[in-house]
Amino acid sequence: xxxxxxxxxxxxxxxxxxxxxxxxxxxxxxxxxxxxxxxxxxxxxxxxxxxxxxxxxxxxxxxxxxxxxxxxxxxxxxxxxxxxxxxxxxxxxxxxxxxxxxxxxxxxxxxxxxxxxxxxxxxxxxxxxxxxxxxxxxxxxxxxxxxxxxxxxxxxxxxxxxxxxxxxxxxxxxxxxxxxxxxxxxxxxxxxxxxxxxxxxxxxxxxxxxxxxxxxxxxxxxxxxxxxxxxxxxxxxxxxxxxxxxxxxxxxxxxxxxxxxxxxxxxxxxxxxxxxxxxxxxxxxxxxxxxxxxxxxxxxxxxxxxxxxxxxxxxxxxxxxxxxxxxxxxxxxxxxxxxxxxxxxxxxxxxxxxxxxxxxxxxxxxxxxxxxxxxxxxxxxxxxxxxxxxxxxxxxxxxxxxxxxxxxxxxxxxxxxxxxxxxxxxxxxxxxxxxxxxxxxxxxxxxxxxxxxxxxxxxxxxxxxxxxxxxxxxxxxxxxxxxxxxxxxxxxxxxxxxxxxxxxxxxxxxxxxxxxxxxxxxxxxxxxxxxxxxxxxxxxxxxxxxxxxxxxxxxxxxxxxxxxxxxxxxxxxxxxxxxxxxxxxxxxxxxxxxxxxxxxxxxxxxxxxxxxxxxxxxxxxxxxxxxxxxx
Numbered sequence: 001x002x003x004x005x006x007x008x009x010x011x012x013x014x015x016x017x018x019x020x021x022x023x024x025x026x027x028x029x030x031x032x033x034x035x036x037x038x039x040x041x042x043x044x045x046x047x048x049x050x051x052x053x054x055x056x057x058x059x060x061x062x063x064x065x066x067x068x069x070x071x072x073x074x075x076x077x078x079x080x081x082x083x084x085x086x087x088x089x090x091x092x093x094x095x096x097x098x099x100x101x102x103x104x105x106x107x108x109x110x111x112x113x114x115x116x117x118x119x120x121x122x123x124x125x126x127x128x129x130x131x132x133x134x135x136x137x138x139x140x141x142x143x144x145x146x147x148x149x150x151x152x153x154x155x156x157x158x159x160x161x162x163x164x165x166x167x168x169x170x171x172x173x174x175x176x177x178x179x180x181x182x183x184x185x186x187x188x189x190x191x192x193x194x195x196x197x198x199x200x201x202x203x204x205x206x207x208x209x210x211x212x213x214x215x216x217x218x219x220x221x222x223x224x225x226x227x228x229x230x231x232x233x234x235x236x237x238x239x240x241x242x243x244x245x246x247x248x249x250x251x252x253x254x255x256x257x258x259x260x261x262x263x264x265x266x267x268x269x270x271x272x273x274x275x276x277x278x279x280x281x282x283x284x285x286x287x288x289x290x291x292x293x294x295x296x297x298x299x300x301x302x303x304x305x306x307x308x309x310x311x312x313x314x315x316x317x318x319x320x321x322x323x324x325x326x327x328x329x330x331x332x333x334x335x336x337x338x339x340x341x342x343x344x345x346x347x348x349x350x351x352x353x354x355x356x357x358x359x360x361x362x363x364x365x366x367x368x369x370x371x372x373x374x375x376x377x378x379x380x381x382x383x384x385x386x387x388x389x390x391x392x393x394x395x396x397x398x399x400x401x402x403x404x405x406x407x408x409x410x411x412x413x414x415x416x417x418x419x420x421x422x423x424x425x426x427x428x429x430x431x432x433x434x435x436x437x438x439x440x441x442x443x444x445x446x447x448x449x450x451x452x453x454x455x456x457x458x459x460x461x462x463x464x465x466x467x468x469x470x471x472x473x474x475x476x477x478x479x480x481x482x483x484x485x486x487x488x489x490x491x492x493x494x495x496x497x498x499x500x501x502x503x504x505x506x507x508x509x510x511x512x513x514x515x516x517x518x519x520x521x522x523x524x525x526x527x528x529x530x531x532x533x534x535x536x537x538x539x540x541x542x543x544x545x546x547x548x549x550x551x552x553x554x555x556x557x558x559x560x561x562x563x564x565x566x567x568x569x570x571x572x573x574x575x576x577x578x579x580x581x582x583x584x585x586x587x588x589x590x591x592x593x594x595x596x597x598x599x600x601x602x603x604x605x606x607x608x609x610x611x612x613x614x615x616x617x618x619x620x621x622x623x624x625x626x627x628x629x630x631x
Contacts, residue, residue: 007159008057011151012076016083017053020202021046023090027200030094031481037193040185041200047178048202054170056082073145080144086202093199096555097487106557175207182208192593192601196481213591213609215575221584222626224303225535230316233535234323241324241528244391245503247466248459249520251295251395252448253288253334253367253402254485255471257281257495264415264442267453268469272499275467276541278515280597281498282567283473287486287555289339291472295517296345298538300624301553302583305560308340314347316535317521318393324528325391327354331378332397333370335360339558355381361399368400368407368447375451382460389461398448403475403484405444414446415439438477464503468524470517471496480599486555489565489574491599494552500541502527509541514569514597516550549620560584563592566620572597573617584630 024045028038056079064072089100096103194209225233260268284294285301293304296315313319318328328346330353336342346352357377359370374396382388400406407413419436452469459465473485476492485493498515500523507527518538526532526540539546549568553561562580566573572595578588591613594602 007155008061009148009152009155010160011155012148013053013057015147015151016056016079017049019083020049020052020086023086024049024200024202027090027093027481028197030478031196031200037189037197040181040189041197044178044181044206045201047174047181051170051174052202054174076148077141077144080141080147083144084140094482095484095487097199097482099199099204106559179207182206190601192595195592200481213613214578215589215591215610215613217587217589217621217625219625220587220627220630221302221624223630224299224537227311227313230535231313231319234316234320237320237323239324239529243464244325244528245464245466246388246390246461247326247393247524248455248468249393249395250398250452250467250469251292251334252398252469252471252497253400254473254475255401255445255448255497256474256492257471257497259442259445260497264445265449267449267456268497268499271452271456271467271469271501272497274501276500276502276509278498279513280515280567280569281496282494282514282516282550282552283471283496284517284551285553285555285561286473286489286493288334288472289341290553290555290561291517292341293344295470295472295520298518298521298536300518300537300551301561302564303560304344305558306584308344311344312348314343314352315345315521317525318346318352320525320533321393321528322352326393327391328352328393328395329355329357329378329381329388330395330397331357331359331374332395333359333361333367333374333399334397334402335399336397366400366406366408367402368411368444371398371400371448371451372408374398375455379455379458398451400448401441401444401475403441405440407443407447411447413439413443415442418443434478437483441475441477465501466503466524466527467499467501468520469497469499470520471498489552489554489563489572491597494565507542514548514550514567515541516552518550547620547623549617551620551624566617567597568616568620570597571595571602571616572599573613587625 025042028041028045031038060072060075060079063075085100088103092098092100092103098106191212194206198204198206198209259265260272262269283291285291290301290304293299293307294301296318297304297307298317299307322328330346336345336358342350350356357374359373359377361367361370378394378396416439417436418439419433456462456467459467474491474493474495475485476482476488476490479492480488480490482488487493496517498517498520500509509523516538518536519541520538522533522536522538522540523542525536526542532540532543549566552565552567554563554565556562559581560583562577562583564575566575572593573591574593574595575589575591577583577586578590579586591609594609594613596602
């Protein structure tokens with residue numbers, strides 16, 4: 001048989017089509033919150049994949065006919081690389097709500113090598129496994145060629161020949177069919193559904209889509225106080241504390257508020273009920289480093305990237321407390337080198353820390369093991385050193401509740417059955433497998449809770465001590481079609497535990513429905529001083545609220561976050577800056593979504609949306625955008 005006239009390998013291309021359709025279908029049908037729109041996007045995906053496969057068949061046929069065998073093998077290798085890109089795209093969309101190209105830009109092209117290595121470590125996958133994955137990816141093209149040759153033997157026995165005009169008809173008719181399909185449904189699909197499902201499509205695109213409302217602000221984002229201005233204010237502070245009770249500040253990874261129950265976390269549930277907590281406590285970022293920045297700097301997360309490059313003194317509040325005579329002790333299971341957060345929090349030379357105890361986990365140790373070691377060292381230091389009974393700040397970072405959700409091998413897990421680690425990346429996630437993933441998470445939370453109970457039940461001078469507990473961000477389990485965090489500003493990813501125990505406190509907090517990590521240090525300083533400080537952006541919860549809203553930004557790698565949500569306790573607005581690369585130079589906002597504070601979709605209003613947004617969020621925008629011309 002003439003090689004140039006060999007029949008089309010319909011088995012190979014059918015396999016590519018079916019695998020891509022399986023991935024796309026899994027992404028679409030996992031998004032249960034927009035169920036009425038699933039079929040529309042499913043058929044749209046079929047159309048796009050049909051066009052894609054027809055184009056691949058047509059191009060490879062031309063290569064075979066005119067360029068020869070070697071070029072044809074290269075073309076087949078490229079088609080299999082395309083399949084790999086669809087697989088990576090599926091994983092990135094599921095976990096981060098990004099296309100594979102957006103992920104490459106954010107995590108590779110705009111990252112330093114040091115940050116890139118830290119990101120690989122934070123994934124929970126060992127470095128050796130990443131090396132194996134890299135070599136496996138390099139061998140993918142050869143696998144594609146081998147699969148093509150294997151299936152070609154079957155095709156030669158039962159050949160299928162297609163005339164050229166069939167390809168021409170496909171290239172002309174399929175786009176027209178998609179356009180008509182789009183036109184017939186575009187007016188009845190909610191904009192939130194379009195935003196969610198378009199990212200599940202193979203090409204991330206539809207012909208028609210709702211036009212998002214664009215709002216232009218009169219000013220730019222307000223410039224924060226400079227480091228010199230903050231240092232001057234701290235230097236001029238004349239406060240003398242009457243007492244310096246010990247402060248214990250716990251920061252726990254990936255902890256969502258709704259798991260703090262008597263069944264999963266009984267110690268924290270009791271601590272919550274006995275002390276200050278809120279109807280809705282939100283992180284200021286759905287990723288670790290921006291939430292840490294907002295908590296320790298009491299600043300909007302927009303400015304974290306600029307602070308990372310230029311800020312040398314560390315946390316302003318910790319600097320002030322050092323001036324008041326406090327000593328700072330760090331016990332961490334988390335890797336604070338992540339995005340250089342150790343220096344951003346504790347100073348360029350870590351000068352704010354009086355003692356630094358780090359317990360990094362690497363096989364055979366898991367994160368839960370090093371959480372245990374951190375607590376044991378803290379308790380031993382307090383027990384053995386009488387000088388640590390007052391005037392000390394103990395900061396404890398725990399990492400066991402970060403995926404892959406761990407507990408010690410000698411700990412009996414309470415929630416069964418639970419998943420193995422790699423179950424997270426299955427293409428099809430049934431309710432049963434999702435339940436197993438949740439059980440694994442619940443077991444890690446349950447163990448972390450036992451550590452907190454061990455700490456709190458044995459805490460010396462408990463009545464006088466200040467204890468603050470927070471989650472850095474939440475965690476999603478496909479409630480909105482995604483897994484883990486960093487992908488969306490949903491309540492599952494942003495609603496966190498935030499609890500305060502203020503010693504023998506007789507002052508009452510204001511009755512707020514909503515609070516955030518930016519409130520932590522202003523409230524703590526107010527309690528110690530008896531009055532609020534003015535140089536932090538966050539507000540004390542002992543004072544009447546000046547800004548009854550919380551701003552939360554979405555993870556954007558090492559760059560400043562360009563997507564954010566404003567929650568006023570009743571409604572939530574999600575917007576993006578028009579200039580993603582430099583949000584400080586942007587006045588244009590694209591409104592992505594309007595929801596209730598509990599993430600319920602708001603039907604499209606018949607009233608003027610601009611007027612509605614101004615009424616609900618105008619004060620927030622007025623506070624944020626006050627600078628006439630950025631530096």
